[in-house]
Amino acid sequence: MIRPCHPKSGIALYTPGDYMDAVNGPGLARYASAEMMDHGKGIEYELAAFPVDACTRPEAIQRISATVAADI
Numbered sequence: 001m002i003r004p005c006h007p008k009s010g011i012a013l014y015t016p017g018d019y020m021d022a023v024n025g026p027g028l029a030r031y032a033s034a035e036m037m038d039h040g041k042g043i044e045y046e047l048a049a050f051p052v053d054a055c056t057r058p059e060a061i062q063r064i065s066a067t068v069a070a071d072i
Contacts, residue, residue, distance in 0.1 A: 009057045015050040 014027030022031065031048045055061060 006057075006060075009060055010053055010055045013052045013054055015052055017048060017050060 014029055016022045016025050016027050017031040019031065019033065022028075027050065029049060029051075031046075031050075033046050035044050035046075036042075037044050
């Protein structure tokens with residue numbers, strides 16, 4: 001399928017993160033968390049994003065197909 005690259009042809013929505021403090025809340029563009037490692041050896045970071053692209057003009061999407069010719 002081909003989706004047009006016009007600025008108003010789609011929007012990015014963000015879903016809530018898979019963290020307990022993000023449950024039933026609004027989705028954010030980015031989630032970050034930091035946690036101390038065992039025995040004080042440092043800090044472990046996790047960054048995540050959960051975007052969903054939605055097309056606001058579905059009539060503009062076109063389906064295409066291609067055939068590959070066999071070499072003889």
